[in-house]
Each structure stands twice: as structure tokens, then as C-alpha cells.
Amino acid sequence: MSLLTPNHDDVFEVEPFCDDTALVDNSAVQNVITGKITCSTRLRSLDGRNFIVIGCTDGLWVGQDSRSLRRVFHLKMVTQCAMLDEHGVFLVLADKVLYAYHIQALVPSSAEMTIAMENPQRLGTRRASDVEFFRVGKQHNKTLVTYCMQSKDGTDSIFRVVEALIPRLSEQTLEYFGSQNGARDWFRVFRSFFSVFHSHDLAFLETKLVLMHKEGFEVLDPNDFRSFTLPRKEDSRYASLAERWSSAVPLLMVKCTNNEFLLCYSNFGIYVDQHGDPNRLTSIVEWKGTAKQIALHRPYILLFDPSFIEVRHIETGRLVQTIPGDNIRCLWDGINWNMSANSPDGLDSEVRIHAVKSVVDPASGATVQRVFELIPKGLFSSG
Numbered sequence: 001m002s003l004l005t006p007n008h009d010d011v012f013e014v015e016p017f018c019d020d021t022a023l024v025d026n027s028a029v030q031n032v033i034t035g036k037i038t039c040s041t042r043l044r045s046l047d048g049r050n051f052i053v054i055g056c057t058d059g060l061w062v063g064q065d066s067r068s069l070r071r072v073f074h075l076k077m078v079t080q081c082a083m084l085d086e087h088g089v090f091l092v093l094a095d096k097v098l099y100a101y102h103i104q105a106l107v108p109s110s111a112e113m114t115i116a117m118e119n120p121q122r123l124g125t126r127r128a129s130d131v132e133f134f135r136v137g138k139q140h141n142k143t144l145v146t147y148c149m150q151s152k153d154g155t156d157s158i159f160r161v162v163e164a165l166i167p168r169l170s171e172q173t174l175e176y177f178g179s180q181n182g183a184r185d186w187f188r189v190f191r192s193f194f195s196v197f198h199s200h201d202l203a204f205l206e207t208k209l210v211l212m213h214k215e216g217f218e219v220l221d222p223n224d225f226r227s228f229t230l231p232r233k234e235d236s237r238y239a240s241l242a243e244r245w246s247s248a249v250p251l252l253m254v255k256c257t258n259n260e261f262l263l264c265y266s267n268f269g270i271y272v273d274q275h276g277d278p279n280r281l282t283s284i285v286e287w288k289g290t291a292k293q294i295a296l297h298r299p300y301i302l303l304f305d306p307s308f309i310e311v312r313h314i315e316t317g318r319l320v321q322t323i324p325g326d327n328i329r330c331l332w333d334g335i336n337w338n339m340s341a342n343s344p345d346g347l348d349s350e351v352r353i354h355a356v357k358s359v360v361d362p363a364s365g366a367t368v369q370r371v372f373e374l375i376p377k378g379l380f381s382s383g
Contacts, residue, residue, distance in 0.1 A: 009320070009321075010320075010321045010377060011300065011311060011320055011321055011376070011377055012297075012311065012321060012323070012353075012374040012375060012376065012377060013374070013375045013376075013377050014323060014372055014373075014374060014375075015372060015373050015374075015375050016370060016371070016372045017052060017065075017066060017370075017371040017372060017373065033054060033056055033058075033061050033069065033369075034056070034058045034059075035056035035057035035058030035059070036056055036057045036369075037054060037055070037056045037329075037331065037356045037369050037371065038055050038056055038057065038078060038079050038080075038331070039054075039055040039078065039079065039080050039081050039331050039332065040052060040053060040054045040055065040081070040331040040332050040354045040371065041053050041081050041082060041083050041332050041354070042083075042332075042352070043083045043085070043090065043103065043106070043107070044085070045103065045107040045109050046088070046103065046104065046109040046169070047109040049064060049107065049109075050064060051063065051064055051106075051107055052064075052371075053081055053083075053090070053106070054069070054331075054371060055078035055079070055080070055081050055092065055094075056078060057076070057077055057078070058076065059071050059072075059073070059074075059075055059076060059078065060072050060073055060075050060078050060081070060092060060094075062106060062107060072106060073092075073101070073105075073120075075092065075094040075095070075099075076094060076095055077094055077095040077096075078092060078093070078094045079093050079094070079133075080092070080093040080133060080134060081093070082134075082136050083103075084136065084143060084145075084164060086143060086168055086169065087143060087164050087166045087167070087168060087169065087186075088102055088103040088104070088166075088169045088172065089101070089102060089103070089164065089166060089186065090102070090103055090105075090106050091123075091134065091136070091145065093131060093133070093134060093147075096130035096131055096132075097122060097130075097131060098122065098123040098131045098134055098147055099120040099121070099122055099123070100120055100121045100122075100123060100186055100187070101120045105119075105120070121185070121186050121187070123145065123147060123160075123162060123187060130149060130150065131147050131148070131149055132147075132148045132149060132150055132157075132200075133147070133148050133200075133201060133202075134146060134147035134148070135147075135201075135202050135203065135204065135335075136204075137203075137204025138204070139204065139206070139207060139222075140207075142163050142164075142190070143163065143164040144161055144162070144163055144164075144190060144204070145161070145162050145164070145187065146159055146160070146161045146162075146202060146204075146209065147159070147160055147162075148199055148202065150198065151194075154198065155196075155198060156194055156195055156196045156197060156198065157194060157195045157197065157198055157199040157211070157213075158192075158193075158194045159191075159192065159193050159194065159195070159199075159202070159211075160189060160191075160192050161189070161190045161191040161192070161193075161222060162187040162188060162189055162190055163187060163188055163189075163190040164186065164187055165184075165185060165186055165187060165188055166186040166187075190222075191222045193220070193222070193225050195211050195213065195218060195220075195227075197211075197213035197214060197215055197218070198213060198214070199211045199212060199213045199218075200212055200213065200249075201251075201252075203252060203253060203335055205219075205253075205255065207221070208220060208221055208222070209222055210253045211227075212250040212251065212252075212253075213250070214250075215229050216229050216230055216231060216233070216250055216263075217229065217230045217231075217250055217253045217263055219253075228276070229276075230253070230261075230263060230272060230276035231263060231270055231272055231276050231278075232276045232277065233245055235277065235278065237278045237283070238270075238278070240284070241268075241284070244267070244268075247266075247267075248265040248266055248267060248268070249265060249266040250263070250264075250265055251264045251265060251266060251291060251293070251294040252264045252294045252296065252301070252335065254296065254301060254314055256271070256314055256315050257315070259273055259274055259279075260272070260273060260274075260279060261273075261274070262285075262301070262314055262317070264291075264294055264301060264303075265291075266287075266290055266291050266292070267286070267287055267290055267291070268284055268285060268286050268287060269284070269285040269287070269312075269317060270283055270284055270285075271283045271285075271317075285312070285317035287303055287305075287310060287312075288305075288308075288310050288319065288322070289303065289305030289307065289308060289310060290305055291303035291304055291305055291310075292304055292305065292306060292329075293329065293330040293333065294330075294333065294335075295330050295332075295333035295334050295335070295353045295374075296333065296334050296335045297334050297353055297374070297376075298314065299313055299314050299315065300312060300313060300314060300320065301314055302330075302353060302374065304328055304329065304330045304355070305328070306326075306327055306328060306329075307324065307325070307326070307328070308322055308323060308324045308325060308328065309322070309323040309325070309328060309355070309374075310322050310323075311323070323374075325357040325358075326357055326358045326359070327357060327358040328355055328356070328357045329355060329356050329357075330353065330354070330355050331354040331355055331356055331371065332353060332354035333353065334353050352373045352374065352375050352376075353373065353374040354371065354372075354373055354374075355371075355372055355373075355374065356369050356370065356371050356372070357369075357370055357372065358370075
């Protein structure tokens with residue numbers, strides 16, 4: 001059963017995480033999530049079981065369905081999570097500290113292996129500086145994690161790029177994690193750099209990083225640290241946007257073709273070439289709402305206004321679907337997957353965007369949180 005009656009032209013089905021159990025804010029029941037839900041991801045255990053992980057202000061829950069949810073680890077103020085499937089490492093940002101757990105500590109499949117892998121490693125701690133956010137990507141066949149820390153005065157951003165050293169799952173052995181070898185670092189520092197602006201997000205391109213801040217989209221080469229910022233706001237062709245730049249929030253820079261990008265702001269999008277110049281007769285696309293978040297599911301972007309999600313085709317900007325709701329927020333945006341992997345031109349069948357909305361529980365009349373997935377329509381019948 002879907003949250004909405006599907007239209008035959010829709011490209012996504014809206015599927016609740018569980019159709020008969022809402023996730024509520026205040027409860028003493030062990031398998032019911034408490035606190036504001038902030039993030040989620042899917043993972044598969046070493047013995048082939050599928051799980052969903054849900055993070056919130058009160059902690060982290062994992063389960064195969066809503067009835068089997070259980071709280072894991074002693075964490076608070078969880079804001080982000082991600083799974084490095086190739087290495088079996090789960091990343092979680094909790095109370096400004098970035099932790100790395102082995103999947104065995106999260107969903108055990110062997111008691112012996114779990115004991116050896118139960119302790120997390122910290123990628124960023126309070127002893128250095130608070131971690132604001134992180135992103136995962138692949139460049140030059142390396143699995144990379146980039147996390148951002150704010151400077152003491154809060155005016156600029158410090159970034160650290162770390163490379164995964166932990167072997168791939170197929171190459172891992174119990175001896176690697178054994179105490180006789182001492183504590184092995186799972187990551188090593190690959191690059192460090194800073195931006196003079198206060199960045200609120202970043203994304204991986206094939207060989208570069210994109211930093212999002214008040215000035216726009218700063219494209220940075222992590223090898224020589226040279227950068228340039230898009231768009232070129234002084235261009236006379238952007239005259240109609242002169243009074244809107246100050247309130248426009250940069251959300252995502254998406255590659256359309258080899259020579260074209262879509263710069264997504266909170267209220268509009270702009271098509272530019274690789275130099276940041278407008279390259280279409282009508283290069284500006286106006287959104288229907290004001291996007292607070294954005295998700296990527298090639299060949300579509302999904303713009304999250306609190307009252308609805310608008311789905312648009314990346315290359316045309318055309319609106320193809322609107323999904324209404326109350327207090328809708330994105331939990332897993334697919335950006336790490338889509339921007340660091342070689343996605344096909346067609347609809348990516350693996351990525352399922354996660355979101356949460358407020359609904360009224362018919363039994364109690366209380367407002368509860370409902371987690372749901374946006375599933376490519378062709379996959380809906382097969383689950």
C-alpha cells in the first residue's frame with residue numbers, strides 16, 4: 001500500500017517503511033524510535049540480511065522492519081550516517097563526532113568477529129574541532145571520506161579528506177582486527193584544505209570537489225587546491241537574479257553532460273557550461289516551491305519543500321512529479337552514490353531515496369513521523 005494514489009505518469013512510488021506502524025516521538029517501547037528523525041540508510045549484513053538504519057536526536061536504531069527495530073550504540077544527537085559497503089564500515093556523525101563502526105558491530109553475523117570489531121574508530125573528535133558534516137565518494141579508485149570542521153571564529157571551513165585503509169570485505173580476516181596486531185587505523189589523511197567561506201555542504205565530482213557556501217559553488221581540485229566559484233554573478237545575463245543571490249542557498253551542482261552543469265539553488269536552477277557561463281537561451285529554471293534539501297536519483301533531482309517534493313529531469317528541468325506531504329524532510333539523498341559512481345543515463349534501479357513526513361495516527365490522533373522510500377516505479381512490483 002502506498003502513501004499516495006500513484007499516477008501512471010509518475011516515476012517514483014512512495015512506499016512506507018512499514019505500513020501499519022508509525023514511528024513516534026515519545027514512547028518507552030524498545031522498538032519505537034524516539035526523538036526527531038534526522039537520517040537513514042540501507043545496509044546488508046555479512047550473512048545477506050537487509051536492514052534499515054535510522055538516526056535521530058535520541059540515538060540510532062537498526063532493524064529489518066519497524067517491529068524489529070532496536071537501539072544500538074550509546075549515541076545522541078545523530079545527524080548523518082552512511083555505509084561504505086565495499087569495506088563493511090558504517091559512518092555516523094553524533095554530537096559533532098564522526099565515528100566508524102564495522103558492520104559486525106551493528107548487525108552481527110558471528111559472535112567471534114563481533115567481539116573483535118565492536119570498538120569504533122573516530123575520524124573527528126572534540127579534541128580537534130567539531131565535525132559539522134561529511135560526505136563519501138570515490139576518486140582515482142580510492143574510497144574517500146571528506147568531513148568539514150568550522151574554524152574557531154566560524155568564518156571559514158576546514159576540510160579533511162581521509163582514505164579508507166581497511167581491506168575490502170572479501171579480504172578481511174579476524175587476524176586483521178586482532179589485538180595482537182595493535183590498533184590499526186582504518187583511515188589515513190589523504191588531503192587537508194580550507195575555504196575562506198563558511199561551507200554548509202560539499203559533493204564529489206569525478207576528479208574535483210564542490211563546496212557549497214554563500215558565494216555559490218566552489219569547484220576545487222584536491223591535488224593542487226586551485227579553485228573557482230560558479231556562477232559568474234557579474235554576468236549581465238544574470239541581471240534578473242541580482243536581487244535574489246543573497247537569499248538563494250546553493251544546494252547541489254549536478255553534471256548534465258560533459259560540458260554542462262545544473263546549479264541548484266533553493267528557489268531556482270541555472271544551466272551553465274564548464275566555465276560557469278549560461279549556455280541555454282533560457283538557462284534559468286524556476287522551482288514551484290522553496291527547496292530546503294535536494295536529492296539525486298539520475299536522471300532526476302528531487303527538491304524538498306516542507307509541503308511537497310518536486311521531481312525534475314536533470315537535463316530538461318521539466319517537472320515530472322509532485323509528491324505532497326506535511327513537514328517532509330529528506331533522510332538519505334543518494335548524492336554520495338550518484339556522484340561518485342558511474343551511474344547509467346537511465347533511472348538508477350539501486351538507489352532508493354529515504355524521507356520522513358508528519359502524519360496523524362488514526363488510533364491516537366497524535367502527530368507521528370512516518371519514514372518512507374521513493375522507489376523507481378519499475379521496481380515497485382518486485383519490492
